[in-house]
Amino acid sequence: MARLKQTYPTDGFFGIGIYNNKEQVNIGTLWRSAYIMGASFIFTVGDRYKKQTQDVVNAWQKIPLYNYHDIDDLIAHLPYDTRLVGVELDKKSVMIGEYQHPHRCVYLLGNEQSGLPRETIDKCHNLIQLPGDYSLNVAVAGSIVLYDRLAKS
Template identity: 50%
Template sequence: MTIDNLEQGFFGIGIQNGKTPENLGVLWRSAQNFGANFIFTIGNRYEKQASDTHKAVGAIPYFHYNTFEDFYDHLPKGAMLIGVELCEEAESLEKFDHPRRAVYLLGAEDHGLSSAAKEKSHKLVKFSTPLSINVSVAGSIVMYDRNLKGPVIY
């Protein structure tokens, strides 16, 4: 089997200003199961996650950024920033084509993504739900959808 690193792609997932360490730990656990290449937080920082029973933070690189601007300055080259946000301008996840190199950003459940995050996102996606859902559940659904459909070349 020949491996072409340019064709493999990668993805990371993280939360901006997460509210609870439990949600973060569950998201990390899902990230490990769904093959994320890295995880991150912006703003609020939690060191140890009781809900991360698989110890994903030790198995997947973890990055922390104090501000969205700091995070955005370190976005991997060639990666598309995909904001997950329940807003009118977001595409339906059911019809969304995942890019090969993606960084998924989720907002806190009570405030969502910052204005800067929404403006700088290359794409915004949402679910077909009438109300917002738990942030770790939302991230898990996005990763499941990516694995189900597979990424496309952008």
Template identity: 40%
Template sequence: MKGYFAIGCEGISKPMNVGALMRTAHAFGASFCFTVAPNTDEVDFGWSDTSSAAGAVPLYTYPDVAALALPKGCALVGIELMEDSIALPSFRHPRQAAYVLGSERGGLSPEMAARCDHIVQIPTRFSLNLSLAGALVMYDRLISLGRFAARPLLPGGPTEPLPPHVHGTPKFIG
């Protein structure tokens, strides 16, 4: 897969969530992680990171949104339940992207949302845990930009669309 990605969070108040996000980012091959204006005195997020991601994936901490520095050409993608946001299954991930999640209770700040090139939402009825939301976004990026074979339409069946003369919805029998 060409390109790179990073993932981070704004206004985090639970260090354990950052550690879990970093561990998952490490597993999915993130280039770096970041925090913006963390609302915690505890700066050692690694204690909840059981994969030692801190030794493999750089973590940058920025005091505020204005200080957030990204590589040239890197799109900032906010993950937030907002009225105008793009549903994740319909989103085309940029090749160079930094994904940012909001705080556990407040979401993305208006300043961060305004800075984002795209705002994407996971189509759920309510918000998810920060590290779980990050994992879903990274997984979606992997399957949409990765080089995987198409899934079959039916178990053990073809991957091509059904011929035009076949009508109805396939049902799993088993």
């Protein structure tokens, strides 16, 4: 009997989330972008998400949201051979234009008020930043990262 030869896409998977998110609207907006741009899941670290109404595509029905207690909980539950990519304006960050996205990775953003803490930044495998001297809104920053990945794939 002939064996079915299956091929699978080699571009991996990715998730995206916010550390200690304070404004629920940002999770809703990021969830929608994540679903549309092909993420497998989104997540929060620390503060939990409370459902709100901005999610017009019902992204919550399409890709799951996970909650991790803290950064160590996130790291302990990273999928096998998957990079943790911090997204932050930082002197150690690589400009996104020069960045080659890993096949499997999880993008971590900071919250609107305080960004990613130093000890969390130091636990990321890679750090990337977007152009500009001022911070973008976190959901906007996350959406641009996802677009960059998509554009380079």
